[in-house]
Amino acid sequence: CRRTRGQSPWMSKKRVHLYRWILPLCCHGGGFLTSVWLFPNVGNQAPETSENEVWRKDGDKVDLAEQSLLNKIIRRSLVRNRNQVEVLQRDPSSPLYSVKTFEELRLKPELLKGVYNMGFNRPSRIQENALPMMLAQPPQNLIAQSQSGTGKTAAFSLAMLSHVNTANKWTQCLCIVPTYELALQIGQVIEQMGKFCPDVKMAYAIRGNRMERGTKLQEQIVIGTPGTVLDWCTKYRHIDPKKISMFVLDEADVMIATQGHRDQSIRIHRMLTKDCQMLLFSATFEDSVWRFAEQVVPDPNIIRLKRExxxxxxxxxxxxxxxxxxxxxxxxxxxxxxxxxxxxxxxxxxxxxxxxxxxxxxxxxxxxxxxxxxxxxxxxxxxxxxxxxxxxxxxxxxxxxxxxxxxxxxxxxxxxxxxxxxxxxxxxxxxxxxxxxxxxxxxxxxxxxxxxxxxxxxxxxxxxxxxxxxxxxxxxxxxxxxxxxxx
The missing domain is CATH 3.40.50.300 (P-loop containing nucleotide triphosphate hydrolases)
Structure with missing residues (x-):
């Protein structure tokens, strides 16, 4: 992990405390999946933060991105969820597959070892239905409703790690999230799950990470925020969007409530090929989220929780x-x-x-x-x-x-x-x-x-x-x- 140099005035106590909390979790020993640029060289740039503060008259503000981060922090293990899962398949005539064990997914041995090393004994309810779709060949698109603690992040992390071809030294899997902190949370899961996959590399596309213009990333997995990812694909050309074969959009409800992120996400999506696998996740499915999901994910399978x-x-x-x-x-x-x-x-x-x-x-x-x-x-x-x-x-x-x-x-x-x-x-x-x-x-x-x-x-x-x-x-x-x- 690179150290932060030249902390600017906007480096708030909140972020510093978060760095201190996350650092021990990210800096593992031994040879395994590595990440680059965990902490940015921030210089004097403004932070890429959420502006979706919702005010209820004179009431306390609700920041959706902070609330999502809070849930990820406090739910370090799976919660017991009694919501029933409703599955709507793209092709209703196709048989509906679900799994009760991770062995049924026929994962690579090093990935299966990583899953068990994280303490997952059996798939969660959302994983039972989502993982067969994510890992299917030919690839299938997916829109899924899932809250923090239901194993959603582990599911698409496993899908990305399974998807990577380590012989190819370019970005193959791209995941975008609303904020820097949420990107770190997902990166931790990928690092832990890929602990026994030393040839898989990951990078964070977050503001402050700089490379020489035109330099191509060799990391197969990139986690980032929409603005920086868009710059890396267009302005700096670190990523060739035509070579991305799996695109994950997490926290969609938070994304569209954050100024600018919705349009940036759509611009990234338009640069991808038609056969790129699209996976979209959201904790809530209001009408605005549905409209956004339909715009980004063509011909999807849909997994949603029945009403609470x-x-x-x-x-x-x-x-x-x-x-x-x-x-x-x-x-x-x-x-x-x-x-x-x-x-x-x-x-x-x-x-x-x-x-x-x-x-x-x-x-x-x-x-x-x-x-x-x-x-x-x-x-x-x-x-x-x-x-x-x-x-x-x-x-x-x-x-x-x-x-x-x-x-x-x-x-x-x-x-x-x-x-x-x-x-x-x-x-x-x-x-x-x-x-x-x-x-x-x-x-x-x-x-x-x-x-x-x-x-x-x-x-x-x-x-x-x-x-x-x-x-x-x-x-x-x-x-x-x-x-x-x-x-």
């Missing part, structure tokens, strides 16, 4: 009428005192409210952790790890924690502030992700919504209509009723 509303079957939903934040706090304390709660997660709209609530809960003697957007990704990961280990029983957070965190012991989710969109209407998707933090893995959970105005009550009614489920009123003065909830 199934989790509502194990969650009892209630609302509590309050007048102001002090009433909300009193109701919260009463609720916590009556219910047998393993761990609780409380969502606030702003950092200021989350800080106020945390301070007051600590005064009441509760073990509380606070999670909000001004913290670095590494600080957030540390808080979540402590919470997972039970060192704090209550997690107060803003929308930065609304999705992607699986803690089996969470039995209560409280919407101290109801989720709203920019227009003041119910944000149904955020509501689903918030209350989905409880009722995990088939266990029973409770979701309580604090209602402090007519507008809040309108939000509850909108949520009821959207999910076609009744949210019951909870009378906090009736302790018997509250205790009866757990029976």
């Amino acid at each position: 509303e199934e989790t509502l079957d194990t969650i009892k939903q209630f609302y509590v009428l309050c007048k102001e934040k002090e009433d909300k706090f009193t109701a919260l304390c009463d609720l916590y005192g009556c219910l047998t709660i393993a761990q609780a997660m409380i969502f606030c709209h702003t950092r200021k409210m989350a800080s106020w609530l945390t301070t007051n809960l600590i005064k009441e003697g509760h073990q509380v952790a606070l999670l909000s957007g001004e913290m670095t990704v590494e600080q957030r990961a540390a808080v979540i790890e402590r919470y997972r280990n039970g060192k704090e029983k209550v997690l107060v957070t803003t929308n930065v924690c609304s999705r992607g965190i699986d803690v089996e012991q969470v039995s209560l989710v409280v919407n101290f502030d109801l989720p709203m969109d920019m227009d003041g209407n119910a944000d149904n998707e955020t509501y689903l992700h918030r209350i989905g933090r409880t009722g995990r893995f088939g266990k029973r959970g409770f979701a309580v919504n604090m209602v402090d105005s007519k507008h809040s009550m309108d939000i509850i009614n909108q949520i009821e209509m959207h999910f076609n489920r009744r949210i019951k009123k909870l009378d906090m003065s009736n302790l018997d009723e509250i205790e009866f909830l757990q029976s």
